[in-house]
Amino acid sequence: xxxxxxxxxxLDDELVSRVQQGDKKAYDLLVIKYQHKIIQLVNRYLKxxxxxxDVAQETFIKAYKAIGSFRGESAFYTxxxxxxxxxxxxxxxxxxxxxxxxxxxxxxxEAIENAPQLQGLETPERLLVNQDIVETIQATIDALPxxxxxxxMLREFDGLSYEEIAIAMDCPVGTVRSRIFRARExxxxxxxxxxxxxxxx
Amino acid sequence: xxxxxxxxxxxFLDNDLADPEALELLQAIHSDNALNQTYxxxxxxxxxxxxxxxxxxxxxxxxxxxxxxxxxxxxxxxxLKKSAPSRYRWYAVAASVLALSVLVVHYDKQLTxxxxxxxxxSMSKPxxxxxxxxASQLAQNQxxxxxxxxxxxxxxxxxxxxxxxxxxxxxxxxTSVTSYNQK
Amino acid sequence: MSVGKYYLLVFLLSVTVSATAxxxxxxxxxxxxPAKALLSKMLHAMATLxxxxxxxxxxxxxxxxMKYFHAAKKGAEQERLLSLxxxxxxxxxxxxxxxxxxxxxxxxxxxxxxxxRSFLLDLPDNLNDLDALYQIxxxxxxxxxxxxxxxxxxxxxxxLRYSHKIWLSKxxxxxxxxxxxxxxxxxxxxMVFTELHVFPDLPFVSANKPxxxxxxxxxYALQAQSSExxxxxxxxxxxxxxxxxxxxxxxxxxxxxxxxLLLSDGLASVSVYMEPINPQxxxxxxxxxxxxxxxxxxxxxxxxxxxxxxxxGEVPPATVKLIAEGIALRAPNKP
Numbered sequence: 001x002x003x004x005x006x007x008x009x010x011l012d013d014e015l016v017s018r019v020q021q022g023d024k025k026a027y028d029l030l031v032i033k034y035q036h037k038i039i040q041l042v043n044r045y046l047k048x049x050x051x052x053x054d055v056a057q058e059t060f061i062k063a064y065k066a067i068g069s070f071r072g073e074s075a076f077y078t079x080x081x082x083x084x085x086x087x088x089x090x091x092x093x094x095x096x097x098x099x100x101x102x103x104x105x106x107x108x109x110e111a112i113e114n115a116p117q118l119q120g121l122e123t124p125e126r127l128l129v130n131q132d133i134v135e136t137i138q139a140t141i142d143a144l145p146x147x148x149x150x151x152x153m154l155r156e157f158d159g160l161s162y163e164e165i166a167i168a169m170d171c172p173v174g175t176v177r178s179r180i181f182r183a184r185e186x187x188x189x190x191x192x193x194x195x196x197x198x199x200x201x
Numbered sequence: 202x203x204x205x206x207x208x209x210x211x212x213f214l215d216n217d218l219a220d221p222e223a224l225e226l227l228q229a230i231h232s233d234n235a236l237n238q239t240y241x242x243x244x245x246x247x248x249x250x251x252x253x254x255x256x257x258x259x260x261x262x263x264x265x266x267x268x269x270x271x272x273x274x275x276x277x278x279x280x281l282k283k284s285a286p287s288r289y290r291w292y293a294v295a296a297s298v299l300a301l302s303v304l305v306v307h308y309d310k311q312l313t314x315x316x317x318x319x320x321x322x323s324m325s326k327p328x329x330x331x332x333x334x335x336a337s338q339l340a341q342n343q344x345x346x347x348x349x350x351x352x353x354x355x356x357x358x359x360x361x362x363x364x365x366x367x368x369x370x371x372x373x374x375x376t377s378v379t380s381y382n383q384k
Numbered sequence: 385m386s387v388g389k390y391y392l393l394v395f396l397l398s399v400t401v402s403a404t405a406x407x408x409x410x411x412x413x414x415x416x417x418p419a420k421a422l423l424s425k426m427l428h429a430m431a432t433l434x435x436x437x438x439x440x441x442x443x444x445x446x447x448x449x450m451k452y453f454h455a456a457k458k459g460a461e462q463e464r465l466l467s468l469x470x471x472x473x474x475x476x477x478x479x480x481x482x483x484x485x486x487x488x489x490x491x492x493x494x495x496x497x498x499x500x501r502s503f504l505l506d507l508p509d510n511l512n513d514l515d516a517l518y519q520i521x522x523x524x525x526x527x528x529x530x531x532x533x534x535x536x537x538x539x540x541x542x543x544l545r546y547s548h549k550i551w552l553s554k555x556x557x558x559x560x561x562x563x564x565x566x567x568x569x570x571x572x573x574x575m576v577f578t579e580l581h582v583f584p585d586l587p588f589v590s591a592n593k594p595x596x597x598x599x600x601x602x603x604y605a606l607q608a609q610s611s612e613x614x615x616x617x618x619x620x621x622x623x624x625x626x627x628x629x630x631x632x633x634x635x636x637x638x639x640x641x642x643x644x645l646l647l648s649d650g651l652a653s654v655s656v657y658m659e660p661i662n663p664q665x666x667x668x669x670x671x672x673x674x675x676x677x678x679x680x681x682x683x684x685x686x687x688x689x690x691x692x693x694x695x696x697g698e699v700p701p702a703t704v705k706l707i708a709e710g711i712a713l714r715a716p717n718k719p
Binding site: 008010011014015024025027028029031032033035036039040043049052053056057060061064065130133134137138141152153155156157161162177178180181184185187188191192195 | 207208211212215216217218220223224227228230231237239240242243244245246247248249250251252253254255256257258259262263265266267269270271273
Binding site for chain 2: 441443444446448450465473475477482484494495497500503573575591635636642644646653655657676678679681683694696697698
């Protein structure tokens with residue numbers, strides 16, 4: 001698997017280099033690229049989507065401030081990932097300190113993240129809308145033509161590359177690309193009205 | 202036109218877009234709200250399929266960061282890397298050779314590690330922000346991870362027998378480890 | 385229900401028949417021996433039939449009875465296991481995704497395992513891949529709990545792997561019992577159905593719990609990467625073992641990345657792990673080098689520079705040691 005070129009790591013290096021030279025717009029592109037991954041990562045610690053977004057934003061700000069010291073010894077995403085985890089753990093600790101006045105350090109965050117009483121609670125309305133979205137997506141996938149459903153599931157569930165999916169489904173890579181795209185478009189068409197009409201944000 | 206760009210978003214999410222095209226696409230997403238909306242929705246689809254969960258993202262998530270950064274001065278001063286390390290390195294010496302090797306790479310980037318080992322180590326603990334820890338704390342944290350936990354994690358990653366052994370997700374499964382007498 | 389009672393059920397195996405697998409024609413051309421032809425048909429039956437039953441796993445001296453379900457529809461498959469003893473859990477495999485839900489703690493663990501297909505038995509699609517390494521023999525028919533079964537022995541041609549014996553029902557061609565033997569012929573692991581029923585249709589069950597207050601606690605999101613990114617390489621790999629999967633990911637509930645390379649010879653698999661040395665483990669391991677085991681899985685750790693490298697697999701101790709001794713750190717270079 002030619003993961004080297006496929007993870008767009010070189011693109012990250014290029015964007016980081018531009019940011020280090022003062023191009024702030026290049027940083028916007030890195031934010032666009034990684035926002036979902038970082039929000040999801042942080043949410044795994046905080047278990048509160050709203051707070052997760054604030055902490056994810058904080059992560060990007062911290063990373064920007066520290067980007068001068070980034071020298072590419074690890075991939076940019078790995079580096080960003082570490083900052084996100086630290087920021088999330090520190091946030092968890094501050095949340096506990098606010099409530100308990102306890103003396104804690106960052107290594108206590110791991111235990112705290114599993115404490116159920118600290119999980120954020122969403123409003124029932126929000127949960128309903130969210131569940132609607134999840135169910136709509138899942139129902140649309142179920143209704144997809146077989147070859148489209150298989151292609152997108154192999155990609156998303158199994159993390160297979162287009163080449164691997166092509167082998168598994170015995171079809172050209174171009175067909176895989178097209179099937180996955182059409183699957184996403186089909187799901188997207190069902191998702192758009194929900195997002196437009198529901199107060200999902 | 203839109204269809205082509207949507208297809209590129211699909212490819213981009215699957216790491217199937219070459220760097221120059223990916224860069225163009227990111228720029229287009231950055232400047233085109235409708236395209237950004239599609240990108241967000243494709244990401245939601247991906248997230249729901251992978252995790253069965255949906256986390257909404259504020260529409261101005263990236264814009265707010267951009268606005269904050271706009272206020273930041275541009276000064277990427279390499280001297281930042283010089284200020285902290287000596288203290289941490291000293292603590293590390295007092296603790297153990299291993300703690301040293303971790304800390305040196307983490308906090309003294311002046312060393313500019315060239316080997317793969319260094320890059321692995323640099324991933325082994327969080328980088329910024331620096332925490333004010335003593336060496337003994339660090340050594341203690343390192344030593345608190347039991348062997349069983351490590352091997353148990355390896356077993357879990359290795360094959361699915363942990364699910365059918367009745368000892369899943371517990372450290373107990375390794376209490377029955379027997380030493381093998383070599384021939 | 386006690387474990388002992390389930391053990392007795394092994395001898396009361398009952399199988400109801402309501403469907404038979406129809407094998408695809410192309411499989412016949414891939415196989416030559418009758419034993420391999422049967423195994424091919426078994427793989428097809430395992431993938432395409434809807435069946436459920438009670439299965440007992442005997443591993444590491446412990447018997448674990450579970451309810452087993454296999455649903456198949458239009459090429460999609462789902463496996464489901466329900467534990468009967470503590471810890472109470474439900475495990476669902478959808479393609480490469482395994483979800484394990486612990487009823488007591490309401491913890492949902494999602495694990496991505498694209499390199500495995502079955503909780504019962506994993507064999508390669510093309511059984512000819514095993515030819516160079518194993519001899520596949522058809523043994524005389526037997527009866528298991530008064531039911532006629534084919535018996536197939538997969539015997540290694542060297543001492544670097546274990547023997548497997550498979551009992552498959554003559555009617556549905558599903559594996560009712562699988563045993564793994566060491567070099568002395570001792571049973572290391574066993575899987576046996578105490579009851580198995582085949583149905584025209586079984587429902588696919590959602591692994592996603594509807595209660596949003598019980599979110600996924602842990603996700604092992606695996607992304608296959610090139611093994612060239614590994615911090616090590618293997619100078620000696622036993623014949624027939626090939627790289628199946630490589631990933632670098634955090635483990636031990638921390639961001640600590642661990643390199644994980646999975647090898648397989650088609651039947652047995654071996655993992656190689658690499659991570660920076662943990663001082664506690666260092667002390668524990670420096671006294672002597674030895675191979676440890678959990679059931680049929682042996683593992684062996686060694687240190688190279690500041691790294692701990694562990695080889696683990698359901699193979700004899702000599703095999704993990706051979707692989708471990710051939711590990712070298714990759715030459716320093718920036719990818």
